[in-house]
Amino acid sequence: MxxxxxxxxxxxxxxxxxxxxxxxxxxxxxxxxxxxxxxxxxxxxxxxSIYECGPEVTKQPNTISTQFYLIALLFILFDVEIIFMFPWAIDFKLLGWFGFVEMILFILLLTIGFIYAWKKGALEWHSIK
CATH class of the missing domain: 1.20.5 (Single alpha-helices involved in coiled-coils or other helix-helix interfaces)
Structure with a gap:
């Protein structure tokens, strides 16, 4: 053993x-x-405490909108899509119909995600008032 x-x-x-x-x-x-x-x-x-001659520090609430976060996620989503499309485009002839169907399904899945984000209002910019 x-x-x-x-x-x-x-x-x-x-x-x-x-x-x-x-x-x-x-x-x-x-x-x-x-x-x-x-x-x-x-x-x-x-x-x-005051540093040198600056104004007195006051605590402020976080006013950054979550819209920045949603836009960043969508950017990453479509950036990853492009990263996966480059190798596929280079080996398109080698992959044949199977590779073509895979890419169509991949694009379809990302399109469904895009439509979902659109319907939820992730692409609309809301102003903070």
Whole structure:
């Protein structure tokens, strides 16, 4: 039994994986311990104090619209679509009809997602008042 385990082709990768998991968790525990020992807990007054000659700091609510987030997600969606279309276009003749049908289904799926986002109003820009 030990002969089979010692000669397994993936034994080295498994050992490296286990060591990586152990080192990662040890680093997290050590970082958490050190940061809690070194952190100052009374910094709220310092954060709100005036720096040199600037105005007094006031806390403001977050006024960033979620519309930015939705537009970014749609940008990534269509950016990934283009990234997948380039290799397909290069090997179009090699893939034949199977590749053509795959790309049609891919574009159809993304079109359904686009129509869903459009119907939900993700493409309409709402002004903050």
């Amino acid at each position: 030990t002969h089979v385990i010692n000669n397994h082709p993936y034994l080295g990768i498994f050992v490296l994986f286990v060591l990586t998991v152990v080192a990662f968790n040890a680093t997290l525990i050590l970082q958490r311990f050190i940061s809690r020992r070194m952190a100052r807990l009374d910094t709220e007054k310092l954060k709100l």
